[in-house]
Amino acid sequence: MDIRPILSTLRRHKTASALIVLEIALSCAIICNAVFLISQRLEKIHRPTGVADTELVRIRVAGIGKTDDATALAKEDIASLRAIPGVKAATSLNQIPFDHTSWNSSVSLQPKQDVPNLDASTYLGENLVDALGLRIVEGRDFTADEYVDWESFNKPDSKLTLPAIILTREVAQKLFPNQSAVGKLVYSWNSNDVPHRVVGVVDRLIRPNDNGGPAEAGYSVLLPLRDLTQGTFVLRTDPARRAEVQKAAVAALEKNSNRRIVLDQDPFTDVVAKWYQSDRNMAWLLLAVIVALLVVTALGIVGLASFWVQQRTKQIGVRRALGATRGQILRYFQTENFLLATLGIVIGMIGAYGINQLLMGAYELPRLPALYLPVGALVLWLLGQASVLGPARRAAAVPPAVATRTV
């Protein structure tokens, strides 16, 4: 099919053509980036935590006033939680992922190192591997004699140090690339530059918040401390028994002391869902914008194409009278739309990269994958063809007799 007559017609409708091209370009640029942003959010929402999400219950309590013997109460709490039927493991710890508390510490390979190797989130507690459902991939869990009592460790004149540390796989690989971390020494939590010995590596344990960005999401370490008095408890049970265990656990904690307030009690999956709520909302919002943009663009194409068909009715009638088939008329309008859409898509792709550049600067986003461009182009081409189909068919239906009227 000869596109020259189409081009010359379009040249006589520069403004309208330019508007369609611009609209397609802008939609294309925005949609490519919006889809990319959605994919980034989904990736974030679906990254594994490393803990047994569906088996955990977390409870936070606050004491009213001071407790005379916090450690004794912590011991009692943990014991009564472990005694609840259906509880596989329970412990008191300093933080649980996505719970608005984050403990972090630098990790170095040398004592008195000027710039630490990395910053990791520090999980403190007894029996954490079991209680959180972590998977040891190398080495072992802490042994009973490695645990240190939290309160004694924190006394101002305390000389206690933590002998052992467990790293996540990501920390181990960053600190000791291509070699085993087990048995190595690192410097982190002990004072006076006493090292911890790495005894084990767990597959994964996510940081409690987005400190350090996505690249450092798996930077966590575990330290052997016992009987934490921070008021955060975690229980591991059968997913089916979570509700009953949670209820029994709250009752047990309230029974152990009447001077306390239960701040939060949730299945861990609820904690995760709440943490990602704004990301999920943003993904839905972006999706709504994409759909709205597609609809508006399609309506623009339908409107303008209808106008053109109406304007050229006589011209179409003449062509039909001179022997053009319905298919040729149909293809004329489809080709016209294809040309406009192509120009729009080319400009839109450049725009998409431009917007991506801005987003990369402002939101630390990665580069837009090249795959988005052909897919985006295909979608807009199809959209254009679908939108123009109605008006084009109306054009094809113009009877040749029109040419004989009103000339």
Place this chain on the structure above:
Amino acid sequence: MFTYYCNLALRSFRRNKILTALMVLAIALGIGASMTTLTVFHILAGDPIPQKSDRLFYPRIEPRTKQGFQPGEEPEEQMTRFDAEALLREHRGDRQAMMSGGALSVESGDGKIDPFVVNARYTSADFFPMFDAPFAFGSGWTGADDENRAQVAVISKELNEKLFGGGNSVGKTLRAGDNSLRIVGVLGKWRPTPKFYDLTNDRFSAVEQVFVPFSTSRTLKLGVQGNMDCWGDQTDADGSVGLNAPCAWVQYWVELDDPSKASAYKQYLENYSNQQRAAGRFERPTNVRLDNVMQWLDFKQAVPSDVRLQLWLAFGFLLVCLLNTVGLLLAKFMRREPEIGVRRALGASRRAVFAQYLVEASAIGIVGGVAGLGLALLGLWAVRQQPDDYAELAHLDMPMLFATFALALVSSVLAGLLPAWRAMQVAPAIQLKSQ
């Protein structure tokens, strides 16, 4: 003439109901989306204390040890308790306050309400006059109360309603944990947004419910919350919140009654920093900052990045909607070229044709704007259903209402300009000939 053009526009709408409805819908969607996001942005990015935001300063000094030092770094964002107390004592600003977030368990005197935990702020006497905190009853405490570690408290309007039924509770006792605090003041309605004085805790939540002198909070060992950055070895008997602990966790604000005093105050901070280094407490080179409220909010990027993103997205969407409207209007007007030709041949000036079509375009814009306002209200309602701290604040105020109409009108007139211009250009002779 204007009413005649309006009449013509109305006829034109009737002739092309669907096309007109589509244009109105496109403008309404674009305006609705932009106004919703603009309102949220306006709420979050505003000046929380416009009357004196250029006279309130957030000083920063660099107290850390040499370890981990990298040249060009920003200084520590909060102060150590030692430095904050020293600066407070030296009293070089017109007003100054040190503060930290905290949490307290509160009980009602009659035991009718279960004990509950509230957010607290530990601060010093100048806090209330400095930040223009409004009082419903009583007032803040005095500098003497700070020095005497008096067990006094200022409570929020909400807490006063919950515990004392909203009456004047000054002089009554607040039971907080094991302690009894004498209430000296009850705040009025106060919601600085963002909560600029402490950006380490929730930025958009309501103000704290209990305010206690910082000195008292340390004597009573009340629990603190918020960011804490520690370095070096712990030696203080009170742990990381001790006076000599190498930990930064205190926010410090100073009021200078004339912004021109800022450079002198900065010099003072540098001198203080130099002295501390000479004394061996500070190890890094002197690194001092003094930001006013808006500079500090800007540095801390107080507006959530998602809100910014939504704003840009909405304006991109509005632009596409407007392009769409321009295209459709153009199509619509060009369809009436013969009609324009006749009018021109009968003596209508170009200006008259232009005016007529601009009226038609503006009418579409105004209807779209009104519908957009409705959509914006719907959008804001949707925002208020979100779990974000700032959700409850998402309301349209008068300036934003006017902005909506202005935006609707300006954008639709802009969208109408080009088609009206093209309509005006129609040459009467050609149209008449082709009839």
